[in-house]
Amino acid sequence: MTTLYRLLTGEDDSAFCHKVSEALSKGWALHGSPSYAWDQRQGRMYCAQAVIKDVDARYDPSMKLGAQ
Incomplete structure (x- = not known):
């Protein structure tokens, strides 16, 4: 069992x-x-949210985390 980590980032909007989600x-x-x-330069708010997921696979740096 491997726990994967992602940091999702983007402008604070519905996207x-x-x-x-x-x-x-x-x-x-x-x-x-x-x-x-x-x-300040862009005049926009940005946000980040960390997410984790346990998978039945051995970690490999070439993994496409979004596809897990």
Whole structure:
């Protein structure tokens, strides 16, 4: 059993929420609280959310984490 980790990032908009929701629908679980950062130059809020998932596979750096 291997625990995989991903950090989902993006502009704080509905597309980011859909990205997180898609990961949850594929069995990933939230890991910790979301983080937010204001980009002064762009005038936009960005966010990040860590997710984890246990898989029955040996970890390999070539794994496509989003496909797990």
